Every structure is written in C-alpha cells, then in structure tokens.
Amino acid sequence: MIFSTDNGIVALDSPVKLKILELLRKGTTSFDELVEQSKKAKSTISVHLDDLQELNLIQEKTYSNDKRKKYYVLNSICLACSELPLRRQYNEHLDNIAVAGLNSDSFVTHLFHTVRFGMEAYGFDPKPIMKRLGNDVGAKIGQKFRANDSEGVLNELSVFWREHRLGDMKILQVASPSVIVNNCYHCGKMPNVGKTLCSMDEGIIEGVFSSRLNLHYVVKETECYGTGHNHCKFVVEAQPEKPKK
Template sequence: MGHSHNTMIFSTDAGIVALDSPVKLKILELLSQGTTSFDELVEQSGKAKSTISVHLDDLEKLNLIQEKNYPDDKRKKYFVLNSMCMAFSQRPLRNQYNRYLDNIGISELNDSSFIKHLFYTVRYGIEAYGVDPKPLMKIIGNDIGTRIGPGFKSDNLEGILDELIAFWNYHEMGNMSVVRDDKLIILIDNCSNMDKMPSLGKTLCSISEGIIEGILSSRLNLNYDIMETECFGTGHNRCKFVVEVK
C-alpha cells in the first residue's frame, strides 16, 4: 500500500470495495502494519481528530475495519483491518497502457504487429486497472512451455538451451544468450517491447519466466524454477533470468 496508487480495491466479507480517498487509504495503510489506537492514527496520519473520526466511521460501515476495546480498559478503543487489498491502479502502467492503445490504433500495423500489440495492450491494461497479472501470467506461460516442449528435440540441458535461443530469436522475442556464473543465467537483450517500458521498480516478464520453466521442466523431467531478477521495468537495459532446479 502506498500513496502512488490512485484507486485500491479491497475484498471484505460483504463484497468488493473500491476506494480513492487519500485519507482512508492512509488509515488502511497504517492498520495493515498492525492494530492501532485512535490517537496513534491521528498522530501518524497528521490529520485532525474530527477528520480521522469521520473516515473511521465510513470505513467501519464499509466493513473494511473493526473497532475493538482493550480488554483491560473498555474505554480505550483500537482498530484492526477487516479486509484484504486485491488490486490498485498505478499511473505509470496506465500511461504505458495508453501508449499501447495509441499504437494499436495505427492503421498500417501488419498482422503480426497487431497481435503483438493486442497482447501487450491486454496485459498492461489489466495491471493499469489494478489487477496484478504476474502470478497468473507465469502459470499460463508454464502451461504454454509444457505444451510446446515436445517440439524441442534435445534431451540434455545444453541442447535445450541452444534450441531455446534459436526459438526466441526466430519469433523475434529478443536476443537470448546464456552465461554460467555461480548459477545458470539466461539474458535477453532487445526483449520484445520491453525496451520501451519505463522503470517501475519491478520485473514484468512473468510469462517468459513460465515459458522457459515449462520447456525445461517438461523436456528434462526436473522441477525448474525460473526467476527474473532484472528487467526494463527495474531500470535495466535487458532481462535477466536465474535458472535453478527446485
């Protein structure tokens, strides 16, 4: 939780609640760190008691928080979070989403370019509207890698990596290379459309994680774990994947 979010969506026992009030979101952020008294909320938020009181009443009516009494002093009250943050909008991703919308509207896009822009528009549109697609994208990527794995011919790691490099380059998904350090590292330069991404402080290529993971695991009958540690989304000029066997 943080102040860079415009809207946050919470799940409660009564349903889904969307909030965009900075004061309410600040209160929920404070409560996410643990139970907090009224006076502590006033002090940490920097708002007047009357303001915090009004927002607490609203949050309680929305079933986002609960008010409780201290066992040793019924006159003193504290508040606890009664909800879970499900999603939040992020302005940098909304800007990126709008850029893809602009690109997809260009009439001279050819078929392959249109499909590529369609994928990225949907992917970043989902995140721009507040839903984190990374876990699901990795699962789907793993399913794809498992399904296309039988099309690879080699039955050893070195051979599969050579085929993977050729596959990645052939489909213009970036220039893949492999280096061996303390661990096996896969690098992708000119990653498809990632070089235009702003630095967002997080990795973005979860579907590539899944595809590589699915291909290696299905071909070699081992449980591989692929983790992206560098990305254009983290301010780097390439994508870096660490390969490990679980």
C-alpha cells in the same frame, strides 16, 4: 488501497478515507478522536465516515453508557496497497491501449502489460501465478521442440523467442545454461523499479526445459530492465533427483 468486505472488493484512493481507515486499524476510535487525529473538520470526517459505512468498510457503534456518543470499528481487511513507480507504468499502458485502437496485435500486447503491471500497481504480487502460468505454457510448448539436450533446447528457444517477437535471446553458456534477452517484449521499456519483472518468461523457459529433458529445472531471472540493466538474464539450473524411498 484494496480492501475486502462482505460485499466484495473495494479500491480507495481518497487520502482522508485512507487516513480514517489507518486510524481504525489501530483499534476502536471515537468520532472526536478521528477528527482530532486527522486534523480535518467535523463535517468533512462525517461525510467520509458515511461513505465508508455505505461501502461496508467500517461500522458505527454507540457507547452503552451514552447513546449520543459514537465510535467506529473496522469492518474490512486490507489486501494490498498501490505501489509506485509501477502505478505510473500502469497508467502509461492504459494510455497506450487507447492509442492502439483497432490494431489487434498492438492492443493485445498492451492489454497483457496492463493486466500484468496493473496487478502490481494495485499491490498484488503477480509473480508466483505468472511463473506458474508460464511453466504450464512452457510444458506445452516443449512438446513441440525436437532437441534432447540443453544446447539444442537453448537454440530452439532463441529461435522461438525471435519468431514470436519476445526479444533477442543470446546464449551465454550451455554447460550451465544461461541466456540474455535484449529488447525484451515484456519489460524493455521499463525504468529501474528495483525488481525483476519477467516471471512469466522464467516459467516458460523452465517449463520447456523440464518437459523436454525430463528433469526438474529452476529458472531464475538475475538481471532485468526493471533492475536497471539493459537486458534480461536468465540462469537455468537442473535440480538433483530425490532418492527414491
């Protein structure tokens, strides 16, 4: 779990420490109550409490009517919680980085995946920022495209995807633009984790369409390797212009 303190961000994976913090999130708790509710020895709880105080995650206080008795309060904010199976994928990408060694292309790819899935493994939702960054990238890329209609943009996108080894893009519909990407560079080896994973790709496609055709487009990934499919599917929708006041 990730916690925010006055001294910065702290990541914890100790079951005992996390249990103590969970109990303190419910309110002020005495030392004896922590021992009883955690079902751990007094010496064990004492060691972990000292560690948590040193990390500035909790504060020790004493009762005004009995200075010998201690109680503890939370001194931090829980920001995020690690998520499985994305945690396992993150560890696999870390292993792949070690194997990649001096192969620059392979290293950069694994580095990107490690950052992307690492954020989610530690409980942060990277989708909004990844899509926004992809949109910015797509807007720049779109300036280099030549097409002035959706069919032309789709054709150029499929070439771009193939040339840059992002996957094999197949056009499904032109009138209501949608595409399927096989062998997706981003999530092609991911198991079914119950969610779509290609928010940056959503943003890139969205940015290309919007910048090239001068309309506001919204791109939604509806199928993904991360949802148990053997491809990624993106649906492109032009948003109606708002009437001028």
